Amino acid sequence: GAPRALVRRAAPRAKAVSSDAVVLGPGDSVESDTEYEAHLTSDLPAPNVLATASKQHTQGTHIVCTLGPSSRTVEQCEDLLRAGMSVARFNFSHGSYEYHSETLANLRKASENTGIMCAVLQDTKGPEVRTGFLESGDKCTYEMGSEVTITADYEAKGNPNLVAVSYKDIASTVSPGSKILCADGSLMFEVLSCNPDAGTVQARALNTATIGERKNCNLPGAIVNLPVLTEKDKADLTEWGLVEGIDFLAASFVRKASDVQEVRETLGADSGVRIISKIENQEALDNIDEIIRESDGIMVARGDLGMEIPLEKMFEVQKDIIRRCNIAGKPVVTATQMLESMVNNPRPTRAEATDVANAVLDGTDSVMLSGETAAGAFPVEAVTIMASITREAERCIDNTKLANDFIDRSMEDGTMSDIESLASSAVQTALKTNAKAIVCLAASGVAARLISKYRPSQPVIVGVVPREARAAIGFRSKTPGRMLARQCLISRGLIPVMVSPKDTDVAPAAAAKQAIEESIAYGVQQGVLEKGDKVVTLYNVEKQCAVIRMMTCE
Structure with a gap:
């Protein structure tokens, strides 16, 4: 028979996930008393394993595509719609209102031309911590073992001994032994001491890396005191999203139910826009059940989340979040690096194909493409292959x-x-x-x-x-x-x-x-x-x- 996959069973009753329920140290489990149960068909004879899904099998798992330079003309949008795009994502970490409005107009024309319906999802930039500018004005190399001062004075210019960050409370947020990750984790620091009065942190570089200006920072395990919506986010929603008639808002760095309530108040009671909360940090995991209850849907944003938790825990956390959403009846989107290699290659790796299929078997409602469709060389091929993989995975479910x-x-x-x-x-x-x-x-x-x-x-x-x-x-x-x-x-x-x-x-x-x-x-x-x-x-x-x-x- 076909291999059986393990699907996480959540605890019988919904409950807030305490900090020790999502223990992310070596050997610990997301939930110690959680059982697993197989939901795959076990009677697929060997010849049928290699058979393709029937042409009459309608794709059930939806595909979210990020639109960008590789996918914003009418013709490109038409191709994506025919390939299987259901939701178009507009990433407000990049681009002007005029740029996004032009893309949206092209999408709607493509939808009209093809007769294929497509939803619009606006993704907020969200609160973030970034490094500052550099004395060199270009790049700076930090050597492994070197001691560095990290300062909340964002006017300070960085050098091999100094890093400025945009978060004023960093010295009271981290503690000795904490990690600080810069530039998507390419540079890692360990905190040695903190001086909240001076707004400085002494840290040691754990590896050698060269980084440029204004790179993102992650503070794994720390509770960061930043609003869920920045002033830019609020303007993006009220001056673009609500004006253009978006269907979904993906709220970045949601940490608790009150964050979702704040977003809903900003949207207004009559907007009709549904909120998809992005799970990207430890605090969100601690409050996952209350976030699910308050949200209209959830996105497992594996990019920033993968910076916050050990990588070996990602599969377990993904299964747990998806299962909780399934039980609550809330749609869940699995995102980030699903077919990352297709940014440059016409075919995905075997691991990526398996990742997409396993997300479907876990119970995800939608899978998302980011750079693959926004800036990749093979956007239509990425959607076509993803649709094919999801159909194959669906036919194996009991x-x-x-x-x-x-x-x-x-x-x-x-x-x-x-x-x-x-x-x-x-x-x-x-x-x-x-x-x-x-x-x-x-x-x-x-x-x-x-x-x-x-x-x-x-x-x-x-x-x-x-x-x-x-x-x-x-x-x-x-x-x-x-x-x-x-x-x-x-x-x-x-x-x-x-x-x-x-x-x-x-x-x-x-x-x-x-x-x-x-x-x-x-x-x-x-x-x-x-x-x-x-x-x-x-x-x-x-x-x-x-x-x-x-x-x-x-």
Whole structure:
């Protein structure tokens, strides 16, 4: 049979992760009493292991692509959409408003030309600690074993004996024995002593390295007292993101639930923008459950997180975060260096291909490409290969066992909500009857996301009703329809389509049935369904009446 993969099972009841629950020293575990359970099919005969996924297998795992110099023209965006891009990421660590607006206009034109929907995610630069300027004005070499003064006086010019940093509280944040990493970890210091009054730290270089000006710094394990949104971030949101109509905001360096609340207040109650919290440091790991509860989704940002924790712990932390998000029913994105070698090469390494597949087996909803699509030589090839890998990984999952496990987990925390009970029932019905798809109507997206939570093997066609047509069915959500449809593109297995009842003066049940039929017709048009296929449908009528039906494509 095929090899079985280990999938982390989270603790039965959600609880805040204490600092000693995510102990990151050698030999320690993320959670000592955590069990593992396999969710892979164990009956794949050897010849089938080498068979490719069926052409009818609809890609369930979504792909987030960072747009940049290699991927910002209309033609380039069209190619990415056809290859499998579901969400376009705009990285606000780089570029002007004019640059990003031009890219977004090109993306929307490409979406119109291809008829392929794409969500827009704005990624904040976030708070950061950087080294200062240098006496040489260029680069400086620090020798292993040399003692260096690290100062919070950012006006000071660096030299082989001095490093200026932009964080004024550094001397009261780190302690003797702490590590300070500069330039993505290429230069490492160990703290010898601290002088908070002078704002200085004495440190020893642990390796020899040459770095330039204004390089990033990481303080592993330290609680950094910086706001989650800088003044630049707030301006980027209010002057660009909300004006341009983004669908998601990826909030950098979220550390606790109150950070998410602050971001939500900045966005405003009526923005409709969904918040994806990026997990990038130890404090966020300590508060992971409260962050998940407050967020609309989570990003496992392995770049900065990998600077904060030992590398040998990364796989364990990734599995744990993904599992917690799965149980909470929140979409999770796995990011950073997934196909890094494809920045320069037309094919990924074997390790990268396995990394993408394992993220899918862990339970991620989406996988993300950064430099591979933003500035790489082979952006379309990267998306094409990533889509192929995710499809292969998905066909190895035992969806029935996975759905039953999630149901058991949900019941351990008490009774389900009515809508979650209906969503899980729809998934079980589809699995037991071998239906070809699940079709649901959406006015808020809650039911669709809960169906995705239970990981059906079938695609989930989400008929999104425009705001002006919702009254006919009894829906009351105010979220704009197209925004709601695009926001489905980050949850595994969801295929959104805009639908409207043909007749608005009929009874709500009849209007809902018309919208369902239009959703099914879209599935046939896209090749997801064929005439004669069975589908499971789920929809609400007049707020309180919910219907699960078996239907046949005609």
